[in-house]
C-alpha cells in the first residue's frame with residue numbers, strides 16, 4: 001500500500017489565521033472593535049515562555065491586541081485571582097488565557113473558574129465544558145480538540161456519521177472535549193486511558209484515532225486499522241544521541257503509522273499550530289459576541 005498522506009497542520013493553520021485576520025479587519029470596520037487577548041503566565045517555565053511568545057505573535061499578526069501579564073512563580077493564588085478579576089472587567093480584553101500548568105500552590109480549578117466564561121477562549125471553564133457536553137449552542141470549544149476536528153474533516157469530509165473514533169486520553173483539556181466533539185459529529189466514540197485493558201485492540205477498530213497521552217511513540221503501526229486517519233496530539237521532548245540535544249516526538253510512532261494509515265499528523269507541524277490558530281478564532285468569536293456581530297461558523301463546528 002502507498003504511504004499515508006501527511007496532514008499539514010501548519011499550512012491549514014496559516015490559512016485559518018488568514019481567514020481570522022480578514023474578519024478581524026471587518027469587525028474593526030463595521031463595529032469599531034479590535035479584539036484583545038490577555039495571556040497570563042505565572043512563573044518562568046521555559047516551554048511555557050515559548051508558547052506564550054508564539055501566541056502573542058499570532059495575536060498581533062491577526063490584527064488583534066495582545067496583552068501580556070507575567071506573575072512571579074511565588075505569586076499567591078489571591079494575586080492571580082485579582083489579576084483575572086481586572087481582566088474580566090476590562091472591555092478591551094475579549095479573551096483571557098491562563099497558561100497551564102500553574103505552580104503547585106495555586107488551585108487550577110479555582111483559577112479557571114474565576115475567568116468570565118464569555119472571555120474563556122480556552123474553553124476550559126465548566127460553563128463552556130457543560131454547554132459542549134449538553135449540546136447547548138454558544139460554547140467556546142477548547143482549541144486543541146477544535147483544531148483536531150478541523151483536520152479530520154479536511155481529510156474525511158464534513159460528514160463523519162457512523163465512523164468509529166478512538167480517543168486515547170481523558171483530560172479535561174484535550175481527551176474529553178475531543179470525544180464530545182466527535183460524538184456531536186455522529187461518530188461512535190470510545191475513550192481509552194491508563195486503565196484500558198487492551199488498548200491495541202481498541203485502536204484496531206478505529207477509523208479515526210486521536211492520541212492525547214503524553215507517552216512518546218506509544219501507538220505502534222500494528223495498532224492502527226489500515227486506512228485510518230491518525231491525529232497525534234502528543235508533544236514529548238526526548239533526548240537524542242547527541243548530548244544536550246532534544247527533539248519533539250508525538251504519541252504515535254510516525255514512520256510506522258505512515259505505512260498503515262491513510263493520513264497522519266506530524267509532530268511538529270500538525271496539531272500544535274492548529275491550537276494557536278483556533279485560539280485566534282476563539283478570541284475573534286468572543287469579540288464578535290461582545291459586539292453583537294455574527295460569530296464565524298468555524299468556531300461552532
Ligand SMILES: NC(=O)C1=CN([C@@H]2O[C@H](COP(=O)(O)OP(=O)(O)OC[C@H]3O[C@@H](n4cnc5c(N)ncnc54)[C@H](OP(=O)(O)O)[C@@H]3O)[C@@H](O)[C@H]2O)C=CC1
Pocket residue numbers: 144168169170171172173174175192193194195196199212213214215218233234235236271272273275
Ligand atoms: N499540540 C497541542 O496543542 C497540545 C498538546 N498537548 C500534548 O498532548 C498530550 C496529552 O496532554 P493532556 O491531555 O494535557 O495530558 P494529561 O497528562 O492530562 O492526560 C493524559 C491522558 O493519557 C492517559 N494515559 C497515560 N498513560 C497512558 C497509557 N500508557 N496508556 C493509555 N492512556 C494513558 C491518562 O490516563 P488516566 O486518566 O487514567 O491517568 C490521561 O487520561 C501531552 O503530550 C501534551 O503535551 C496538550 C495540549 C495541547
Ligand SMILES: Nc1nc(=O)c2c([nH]1)NC[C@@H]1CN(c3ccc(C(=O)N[C@@H](CCC(=O)O)C(=O)O)cc3)C=[N+]21
Pocket residue numbers: 051054097098099100101122143235248267268269270271272273275276
Ligand atoms: N491555558 C492553556 N492553553 C493552552 O492551549 C495550552 C496551555 N495552557 N499550556 C500548554 C499547552 C500546549 N500548547 C501548545 C500550543 C502550541 C503548540 C505548537 O505550536 N507546537 C508547534 C511547535 C512546537 C515546537 O517546535 O516547540 C508544533 O507542534 O508544530 C504546542 C502546544 C498549548 N497549551
Ligand SMILES: [Mg+2]
Pocket residue numbers: 122142143144173275
Ligand atoms: Mg488548548
